[in-house]
Amino acid sequence: VTPEQRRVVELYDQYGPVIYRRSLKLLRDPGLAQDATQEVFLTLLKEMPRETHPRSVLAWIFRTTTRHCMNVIRETGRRQRREDQVATYDWDLSVSPDQETLGDRRLAAAVLERFDPTTQAVAVAVLVDGMPHDEVARALDVSRKTVGRKLARFLDRARKHLVRSAT
Amino acid sequence: MTTCPSDFALEESLLDDDSEAGRHVATCPLCAQRLGEMEVQRQHFRRVVRPHTIDAILARAPTTRPAASWKVWMASLASVSALAAVLIVMTPGAETRPVPTEHAKGGPSSQPASPAPSPFVLSVFAGSHGVVHPVADGDEIPAGAELRFRVGTPHACWLTIASLDDKGAVSHLYPAGAPAFSVPGGNAELQGGALLDGVPGAERLFAVCTPAPVAPEELSRAIQSSVTPSSMAHAAPPLALPDGTVQSTLLLRKGP
Numbered sequence: 001v002t003p004e005q006r007r008v009v010e011l012y013d014q015y016g017p018v019i020y021r022r023s024l025k026l027l028r029d030p031g032l033a034q035d036a037t038q039e040v041f042l043t044l045l046k047e048m049p050r051e052t053h054p055r056s057v058l059a060w061i062f063r064t065t066t067r068h069c070m071n072v073i074r075e076t077g078r079r080q081r082r083e084d085q086v087a088t089y090d091w092d093l094s095v096s097p098d099q100e101t102l103g104d105r106r107l108a109a110a111v112l113e114r115f116d117p118t119t120q121a122v123a124v125a126v127l128v129d130g131m132p133h134d135e136v137a138r139a140l141d142v143s144r145k146t147v148g149r150k151l152a153r154f155l156d157r158a159r160k161h162l163v164r165s166a167t
Numbered sequence: 168m169t170t171c172p173s174d175f176a177l178e179e180s181l182l183d184d185d186s187e188a189g190r191h192v193a194t195c196p197l198c199a200q201r202l203g204e205m206e207v208q209r210q211h212f213r214r215v216v217r218p219h220t221i222d223a224i225l226a227r228a229p230t231t232r233p234a235a236s237w238k239v240w241m242a243s244l245a246s247v248s249a250l251a252a253v254l255i256v257m258t259p260g261a262e263t264r265p266v267p268t269e270h271a272k273g274g275p276s277s278q279p280a281s282p283a284p285s286p287f288v289l290s291v292f293a294g295s296h297g298v299v300h301p302v303a304d305g306d307e308i309p310a311g312a313e314l315r316f317r318v319g320t321p322h323a324c325w326l327t328i329a330s331l332d333d334k335g336a337v338s339h340l341y342p343a344g345a346p347a348f349s350v351p352g353g354n355a356e357l358q359g360g361a362l363l364d365g366v367p368g369a370e371r372l373f374a375v376c377t378p379a380p381v382a383p384e385e386l387s388r389a390i391q392s393s394v395t396p397s398s399m400a401h402a403a404p405p406l407a408l409p410d411g412t413v414q415s416t417l418l419l420r421k422g423p
Contacts, residue, residue, distance in 0.1 A: 020216055
C-alpha cells in the first residue's frame with residue numbers, strides 16, 4: 001500500500017458514508033447507491049481542489065451526488081422503459097413558494113429529467129429534502145435568487161407538463 | 168432553529184456540533200433518531216459498501232499526485248494537538264518501555280550516539296458538549312465522550328485500538344468494521360473515532376500496531392491474559408503479540 005493509496009482510503013472512510021447516505025436517499029436502492037458512491041468518490045478525487053475545507057467538500061458532495069443520481073434515474077428509466085420502475089420520492093410540494101401540488105410522484109420524476117442539472121438539484125433539494133432556499137443556495141453554490149427562479153420555472157413547466165399529460 | 172434541520176444541515180452538524188443544527192439536535196429526540204439512522208447507514212457503508220468497492224477505488228484512483236496533498240482538517244483538534252499531548256510512548260517489541268516525551272517529540276536524546284527506534288506515540292482526545300481536550304493517563308472524562316486518536320509510528324503497521332472495562336470485557340474501538348487499519352510510518356490523525364458507552368467506571372485503552380493485522384480474538388486473549396479488572400489501574404505489562412509490534416496503553420476513568 002503506497003502513501004497515496006492510504007490517503008485515498010482515509011478520504012474514502014471520511015466521505016464515503018456521506019456520499020452513500022445521499023445516494024441511498026435518492027436512489028432507494030442499496031446496490032445502485034453503492035455504485036453511485038464509488039463513481040462520485042472517484043470524481044471527487046479527480047475534481048476537488050486540494051486542501052478543501054470539509055464544509056466545501058460536503059456541499060460539493062451534495063451537488064455532485066444529486067446530479068449523478070438524477071442521471072442514474074434517467075438512465076434507469078430509459079433502460080427499463082417502464083415509468084413505474086423509476087425511483088420515486090416522498091415529494092412534499094407544500095413547501096413550494098406558490099403552494100402547488102403535483103401529486104403523481106412518478107410523473108414528477110419523469111418531469112425532473114427534462115431539466116438541467118442545477119434545476120434538478122434545486123427541485124430535489126427543496127421538494128424532496130425540504131431545505132430552505134438559503135441552505136440550497138449554499139449547498140449548490142448559487143444565489144438565493146437563482147434558487148427561487150429555477151424552482152419557479154420548474155414548477156411552471158411541471159404544471160404544464162402535467163396538464164398535457166392529463167389531456 | 169425551531170424546525171428540524173435538513174439532511175444537509177445534519178451532515179454539517181457532524182462536522183461542527185456547535186452549529187445551529189447541532190444545537191437543535193442536542194435537544195430534539197426526532198433528530199437524534201435521524202442521526203442514529205445515519206450512523207446505521209455509516210456502519211453499512213463500513214461493513215458492506217467499502218469492502219466491495221475499495222479495490223476498484225484504488226485501481227481507478229488518479230495516479231498523478233496533486234501538487235499538494237489534501238489537508239485533513241480537524242480544526243477543533245488542531246489547536247489542541249499543538250499542545251503535544253503525548254501520553255504514552257513505547258518502543259517496539261520486547262524492549263517495550265516508556266520513553267521520555269521530549270524524545271518522542273524530537274528533543275535531545277540521552278544517548279544520541281546510538282539512535283533508538285522511533286517510538287510509538289498515542290495521543291487521545293476527548294470531545295464532549297462541543298469541547299475537545301487531550302486526555303492524560305488516569306484522567307476522568309465524561310462516560311459518553313467521543314474519543315479521537317493521533318498516532319505516531321516508527322514504521323508502517325496495522326493499528327488496532329481496543330479497551331478493557333472494569334468488568335473484564337474487551338471492546339474493539341478502532342477501526343470500525345475492520346480488525347486493523349493500515350497506517351504509514353510517522354504521525355497520523357485517525358479519521359473517525361470511538362464513542363464511549365456512557366457507563367461510568369475505569370477503562371484501559373490498548374493501541375497496538377502490528378506487522379500484520381491481528382485477529383480480534385488474539386488481541387482479546389492477549390489483553391485478558393495480561394490485565395485483569397483488579398489490576399487495570401496499575402501500569403500494564405506489554406501484551407504478548409508478534410515481534411515487531413509497537414503498543415501503548417492508557418487508563419481512562421469514565422465519570423458520570
